[in-house]
Amino acid sequence: MQANWMDIRHDFPILSRTVRDGRPLVYLDNAATTQKPNQVVDTITDYYRHHNANTHRAVYALAEESTELYESARDKVAGFINASDRSEIVFVRGTTEAINMVAYAWGRANVGKGDVVVTTEYEHHSNIVPWQLLTQEKGASLRYIPMDDEGYLMLDALDDILAEGRTKMVAFSMMSNVLGTITDVEHITSRCRRAGVTTLVDGAQAVPHMRVDVESLGCDFFAFSGHKMMGPTGVGVLWARKPMLEKMRPFHGGGDMIREVHKYESTWNDLPYKFEAGTPNIADVVGLGAAVDYLKHIGMGNVRRHERELTAYALARMADVPGLTLYGPRDPDRRGGVISFNFADVHPHDVAQIMDEDGVAIRSGHHCAQVLMERLDVAATSRASFYVYNTKEEVDVLVGALRKVARVFKLE
Ligand code: C6P
DSSP, X not given: OOOOHHHXXXXXXXXXXXXXXXXXXXXXXXXXXXXXXXXXXXXXXXXXXXXXXXXXXXXXXXXXXXXXXXXXXXHHHHHHTTOSOGGGEEEESSHHHHHHHIIIIIHHHHOOTTOEEEEETTOOGGGTHHHHHHHHHHTOEEEEXXXXXXXXXXXXXHHHHHHTSOEEEEEEESBOTTTOBBOOHHHHHHHHHHTTOEEEEEOTTTTTTSOOXXXXXXOSEEEEEGGXXXXXXXXXXXXXXXXXXXXXXXXXXXXXXXXXXXXXXEEEOSXXXXXXXXXXXXXXXXXXXXXXXXXXXXXXXXXXXXXXXXXXXXXXXXXXXXXXXXXXXXXXXXXXXXXXXXXXXXXXXXXXXXXXXXXXXXXXXOTTOXXXXXXXTOSOEEEEEOOTTOOHHHHHHHHHHHHHHHHHTTOO
């Protein structure tokens, strides 16, 4: 299907609202969270209005409907990322919980004294801190794949670390939330597989924006969040190869994750329920299923093409703004629609505030990536991030607002 961008915008009433004395909203904080189309909001409302009941527990009609809606969302998600088995899809609260689950349930059993966990210099805190906690507890060490000045990983360093023979896990993001760099996932997973090393991919910024096929990526674990792909907050996915999940101990104990409970011991439910303790976030899982339907209707190839075009256009126009430093790869084929920037000596919060006066919503700060901020030798950046509903006209408004910042701070 050839997507029609104006039709898409009609599905998002929030994009037609005004802010700050009648300025049209230009929403460019999609890496933080995306807006939700009517189809997702209506699906959640319909669930609560007509189908609400707990799942997997009762035989009455509503309980069956609720279970069916919840499980059909699992099928949709499995298809969307090409999982070979629906039981490999574990619903969690988001990427953060998924990575913590692996660090606890897999990491505590497989990482020991003297072992090495590897991550990268451009990770989000949620792919650093769980590994710090694990390696500190176990007497293991945490190592980093360094990044070059353009924002690409220096992958030769990984070969050196793997050659030492102590690495148990390599955990890395498929796309940086600050630089937009798209990681060469297969390059890393193929080397790790050869060395017998487990891999986890943080797909939080990738799944919403490009076609992802977990089978061909060759990783063992893959994590992402619903709210960055037009779905609701509070729901996300951990995908893992079935043998990994089978071998892993549970993360949380409680209802639904057990087969039998006796006074001093229990046995576990089948996959994926072994990892879904307690009443799940049913309505939001169902909403995530609607988001998957919506994205599939547009086509992920179209999403990527549109964002690539917007990013190339924005990078070209932003290059002419006086005093602006841009971070990340110059090649739009190797980056997603995330652009971080700074004006010399102007605090990113001041930039974001001036942009807000023009209705432009961008994020400023460390973006939960302080290791990367240290590498870039900055305290913070401003960041504009696009999604499929953004337009070139909005990029023009962004650039106009940036020029205003340059004028205010006399950088011209
Ligand atoms: N990044 C941003 O503004 P959660 O919060 O669990 O849904 O996702 C965490 C996360 C993990 N990995 C990457 C690459 C991410 O970008 C994020 C979330 C947001 O950049 C909020 S800090």
